[in-house]
Amino acid sequence: MRDFINFDRYLDELLIDVYPQPPDKGHTRMAREVIYRWIPDLIGCKSVLDIGCGEAFLQPEFERIGISYTGVTLGKDYENALAQGRNVYRQDFSFLDFPDNSFDLVFSRHSLEHSPFPLLSLMEWHRVTKFWLCLILPTPGYWLYGGRGHYSVMPDEQATFLLERAGWNVIWTDFSDEREFRYMAEKRKRRKEKCG
Template identity: 35%
Template sequence: MEWTVGYWQISIGRVYPTTEQLTRMYNTAAPCWHRHLQWLGYSRAYAKLFQSLQYSGVIADLHDGSTVCDCGIGTADFSLALAKTVSPKLHVTGVDISPEMLAKANQLLVRSGVDCQVYQSDVNNLPFDDNTFDLVLSAHMLEHSPNPTRGLQEMVRVLRPKAPLVLTVTRPGLLGWCIQWHWGNGCISPKQLTHLMAEAGLSDIRCYPFTFGLSRWTSIAGVGFKRS
């Protein structure tokens, strides 16, 4: 936005937190993050989403030993919900910029019997080969990026052909804007999310509402498949 006042031009533009700022914020939040997600109903909402995706066949090909990459894993709540729904014998690879979040994620996954590895890395430069994973996940990470297309393209790159990508983002609305004010993230509408996923090389894209807890007013899920 721009205004001209006399001989002055005033502009306001969106500024995202730097990687260093985000890392500090999430390192600070890590000790209580898992507990807060449970209190706010996100953990149960994630489980209900995966139950729906399992019923509709989206994740029907997952089995013991399937490889999963969770980008922006946080304290692994998204992966834990998947493992409880599908199988604890999945192999989960977690990526995050926050070492404190990664330490907590590793602890919780190991405690739940899930085989895992964690990497401190930015989603824009994932340290994995092309076509590596049977499923890529991301929960409330994409909206922190000033260039979400680049991060999505990296997630699609490491996904094997015809495999699904499942992600959640903060959607516009009063609560979404409150979250945005505190954490510095953006908000992404279903239409924007569908466009971003198609642009990154996904097809058969569908958006899913959440039906439980705070997430029903703050979040949406998007699912798409990598083109062969």
Template identity: 30%
Template sequence: MELPFAGFARLHEFLKKLEKDTYPELPTQLHTEITSQQLDSLLAKYPLPPGAAILDVGCGQGPALDIFRERGYRPTGISLNDDDVAACRNKGHQVAKMDQSFLDYPPETFDLIWARHVIEHSIFPHFTLAEFSRVLKMGGIVYLEVPAPETACHHENNQNHYSVLNRGMWVSLLSRSGFQLLEQVNFNFTTGLGPDEYWGFVCRKQD
């Protein structure tokens, strides 16, 4: 069914309202440690070509961009938060203000998509994953990391978390979007609120 123009206009206005829910992603020790740990593991198991093009979706203030640049890759970041975009650009990174569900890049642009704690901010994650697949090269790798629902931290109640899904749903959506699941990673730790958990999914774009 074709969406009428008025429907697109309402969707656009709704997405603009949601943009106000964003907040700066200041670096934290926990997220910096997980980023470094997972990057080391990922790049050791799935080596990238020299100068590989990498998209850091929801790049925050650039902890992963820093590492990618240090290793000689060509990283690009996107974020909807003005403070984060400015912080990354001040460090010399190539970063655009862009919605993860509407990527302004040609098909098969990137060798790797790095997406830590971003897709739960999408109102339609299946569509968002389809966009990831569109701009990823065939055989390219995507790393998706999400918070588990209904932990002591109750990520489903966060201000701009709209899709805090269970593990099976993420696996299903990745498969439907053209990704082969290579491995899953669990992160279990304790916060001031109690036990918490993140899930990581390493996938390859397949035919």
């Protein structure tokens, strides 16, 4: 039997690394580029969970293309998003309080690198989505590997391996911007093997 009491304590210690991410023109422009280029091609996509949504600055963008928006965030961003009337929840993105298959799409831009256990986070996102994951990661070549709360900056090969192991088929990629790896992935059944 696993005892997670220390694990909980470690996660509580990491809460001091949560920092506000107010909207800025550069991040907004880059996010819009992906949303308007890829999301309309997802036939039947009606709902999105924006992981690590900051102040939910992308809510108007998703609603503009007819997608019902929900965001999850922590810290001061949660309070600021609520004050703006955004549809956000205060939740740790690795422990989501939503039923299985709640959203058509999970959207994560510059959030997975904040996970101390990215494979398990991707598995959790797999649980709450019906169909797709749009994952945008900072590239180590541009942003380097360290930084406040950046526990999991990784090269493309590692990200692709984790996506596949977590139950995702990568269907589109875009590495044209040196600052980001962009992936669109489709949910599939995850392989389950018995321990010997």
